[in-house]
Amino acid sequence: MPWQGTMSELSKPEEDLQEPGKAQGLEEAQLLGAEWGEAATLSASSPPVSSSTPEGALPQEALNKMVANMVKFLLRKYRNKEPTSDDELLNTVLRDNQEHYPVVFHQAVECVLLVFGVDVKEVDPRKHIYIMVPSLGLTCDATQRGGQGLPKAGLLVVVLSLILQNRDRGPEEEIWRALSRMGVCVGREHSIFGEPRELLTQVWVREGYLEYRQVPDSHPARYEFLWGPRAFAETSKEKFTEYLLRVNERAFRWRDVP
Structure with a gap:
């Protein structure tokens, strides 16, 4: 590729x-x-x-x-x-x-x-x-390492998109399964994103981009990700939908290029 x-x-x-x-x-x-x-x-x-x-x-x-x-x-x-x-x-x-x-x-x-x-x-x-x-419009990189760290918003865009495509609730197991195909795996330090579980379940939850909660009435307990209040404040589902359409359109345009 x-x-x-x-x-x-x-x-x-x-x-x-x-x-x-x-x-x-x-x-x-x-x-x-x-x-x-x-x-x-x-x-x-x-x-x-x-x-x-x-x-x-x-x-x-x-x-x-x-x-x-x-x-x-x-x-x-x-x-x-x-x-x-x-x-x-x-x-x-x-x-x-x-x-x-x-x-x-x-x-x-x-x-x-x-x-x-x-x-x-x-x-x-x-x-x-x-x-x-x-x-x-996501500003999650603004406070990282005095602005000197590599941008991480690309991963946040992926996670928020996955949640949106799962009817606004991203089951934890499905999120990690999708991210693992991108080389972002739980328990394995990533050179750009660090330890991904800490980033998703602590850092971005603390910053308000994600919610991480137990699925109601789940036994044994299962967890899911939702958009957090800061994500709603900085962007919108409409913008994400337009963004995904743009990405899919470009992918379709070049899919058959030899």
Whole structure:
């Protein structure tokens, strides 16, 4: 699948994309290289580049490297609350490979949205200037590690979506079953999300994004997740429905691309 190669590239040290002294540290590079596994399937919308394409086409391995570097650059801009532009991305990230900008930019934008929960929005169409904002209005990343941690909103979007698709109640066993297919497993430390049970049942419950409660009259006791009050305050089911339709539409559009 297209995103496996890109996520593998994220684990490698970042090229010098900015002035000296601002290169990404080893710890962050390792975090970016977390085994996000089947989360790649959420981004099936990005068309693969075949090695059998005509001479001069971009090999998949080279594409993965370019996309990974652009993802890292966009996430850094997000953490620093800085805008970016086509000119900056072309001259700082791609440099000698600017002819591949459209496909690299498209796949990088898809990755930061579907994996990290960050939207790339154009705020100046004339100068093509972009800002990075929390997906669906969720601000769960704002208080993490002084804003320096990797965005976790992508996982929260997945959990809230699963709850919504289960008629507003997400049985715990079904939530963990779905997340395990993405490499997020109970009792196993994740490089981006830490211990997922603590994140879902304590951190996000404490912050008001989720409710975690026993299913009424369940014997033996079973538990379920619901949307919390902060989730309702920051976003809405309507926005999530539109978001899921967009994701499904993109996946359908590219499903039969060779």
